[in-house]
Amino acid sequence: MTQPILITGGTGFIGSHTALVLAQAGVPIVILDNLCNSSPKVLDRLARLGVTPLEFVQADIRDAQALDDLFARHAFEGVVHFAGLKAVGESVAQPLRYLDNNVSGTLSLLQAMERAQVRRVVFSSSATVYGDPAVVPIAESAPLTATNPYGRSKLMCEDALRELHSADPRWRIAILRYFNPVGAHESGLLGEAPNGIPNNLMPYITQVALGQRDALQIFGNDYATPDGTGVRDYLHVMDLAQGHLAALKALGASDTPQLLTVNLGTGQGVSVQQMVDTFAHVNGVPIAHRVVARRPGDVAQCLADPSLAKALLNWQTELGLERMCADAWRWQSMNPQGFDTPL
Ligand code: NAD
Ligand code: UD1
Numbered sequence: 001m002t003q004p005i006l007i008t009g010g011t012g013f014i015g016s017h018t019a020l021v022l023a024q025a026g027v028p029i030v031i032l033d034n035l036c037n038s039s040p041k042v043l044d045r046l047a048r049l050g051v052t053p054l055e056f057v058q059a060d061i062r063d064a065q066a067l068d069d070l071f072a073r074h075a076f077e078g079v080v081h082f083a084g085l086k087a088v089g090e091s092v093a094q095p096l097r098y099l100d101n102n103v104s105g106t107l108s109l110l111q112a113m114e115r116a117q118v119r120r121v122v123f124s125s126s127a128t129v130y131g132d133p134a135v136v137p138i139a140e141s142a143p144l145t146a147t148n149p150y151g152r153s154k155l156m157c158e159d160a161l162r163e164l165h166s167a168d169p170r171w172r173i174a175i176l177r178y179f180n181p182v183g184a185h186e187s188g189l190l191g192e193a194p195n196g197i198p199n200n201l202m203p204y205i206t207q208v209a210l211g212q213r214d215a216l217q218i219f220g221n222d223y224a225t226p227d228g229t230g231v232r233d234y235l236h237v238m239d240l241a242q243g244h245l246a247a248l249k250a251l252g253a254s255d256t257p258q259l260l261t262v263n264l265g266t267g268q269g270v271s272v273q274q275m276v277d278t279f280a281h282v283n284g285v286p287i288a289h290r291v292v293a294r295r296p297g298d299v300a301q302c303l304a305d306p307s308l309a310k311a312l313l314n315w316q317t318e319l320g321l322e323r324m325c326a327d328a329w330r331w332q333s334m335n336p337q338g339f340d341t342p343l
Pocket of ligand 2: 201272
């Protein structure tokens with residue numbers, strides 16, 4: 001790839017790691033982000049890792065003029081589209097905000113791409129589109145459903161992309177359904193820096209380890225799983241980032257279908273209790289925890305059948321649970337104030 005790739009949401013958790021992977025693979029990148037859930041200091045950290053985007057644009061994907069101006073400045077080969085809001089609980093309280101940001105935002109981006117005749121996109125979808133799966137591991141052909149406005153927004157974007165491809169097969173589209181991304185770059189310079197109280201397991205664990213929170217609440221130990229706690233498919237964010245490079249390459253090849261929908265996960269289930277125990281063991285830091293009631297909306301088990309990603313993208317995860325725990329803790333302990341920590 002010699003022409004640049006636009007990364008929307010590129011200062012966010014997954015976007016920043018993907019920016020690093022693409023740049024280190026020699027792909028010129030441009031980052032667009034409105035910074036609603038990320039820090040501009042991510043760019044300093046990328047620079048310390050030797051990565052300087054051709055351009056950083058602080059703009060919203062719903063700003064058509066900003067997009068047109070940007071597409072006029074660069075001959076993009078494609079777009080990796082991460083920009084979106086992702087907090088499930090918040091989406092239940094603010095459905096219109098989520099649908100506007102995620103769905104109207106994606107439509108606005110696709111329209112700008114169409115105007116600029118850039119018809120290659122990699123889209124961040126989520127395992128949330130499988131709802132409460134009847135069968136695990138989950139194949140891409142499993143039924144799709146939405147259980148909250150966040151999930152609805154992902155399904156609506158996926159539907160829009162499928163309609164677009166059937167109307168105009170010149171579009172090359174990869175829909176990537178992520179399972180549970182965790183971990184951080186091994187340098188400790190990039191990582192996940194959620195605002196407020198974390199919703200997700202790994203950032204909560206690292207904040208307990210740091211002493212910023214008293215104890216992890218384990219949401220239920222009466223699920224039909226081996227130890228009763230919820231089972232998920234955690235994957236290292238660097239593996240996930242590599243999946244985007246693999247998807248871009250697959251979209252460039254003439255022998256792959258040009259509407260790709262793949263799960264990105266390990267296929268391995270890890271319970272909450274196993275995660276707590278592994279983190280404590282690997283890092284030598286005990287994690288205080290207590291079992292509380294189930295979290296409404298949670299499912300017992302969610303894990304990927306990742307075989308299609310291997311077949312279509314030649315991608316599979318390389319980094320195991322211990323590495324996820326070690327890298328997450330290195331990031332959190334080096335950056336107790338997230339990206340505001342002076343390094
Ligand atoms: P993140 O919040 O760290 O990154 C998203 C970025 O998009 C942020 O930097 C934010 O400022 C930006 N953004 C949001 N709305 C925007 C808009 N309208 N215009 C411009 N920029 C905007 O989240 P993440 O974890 O890196 O997730 C990236 C994508 O992957 C999201 O679409 C998310 O829904 C999806 N996803 C994430 C997970 C996960 O567990 N982290 C799982 C499945 C799917
Ligand atoms: C969350 C999102 C989902 C998204 C997925 C991947 C919710 C309700 N769902 O799901 O839409 O696709 O992340 O990013 O937010 N847990 C605890 N204590 C905690 C936090 C979590 O016990 O403080 C447990 C949960 O019950 C679950 C597991 O840890 O069993 C993982 O939780 P989480 O990290 O929130 O991910 P998901 O539930 O998979």
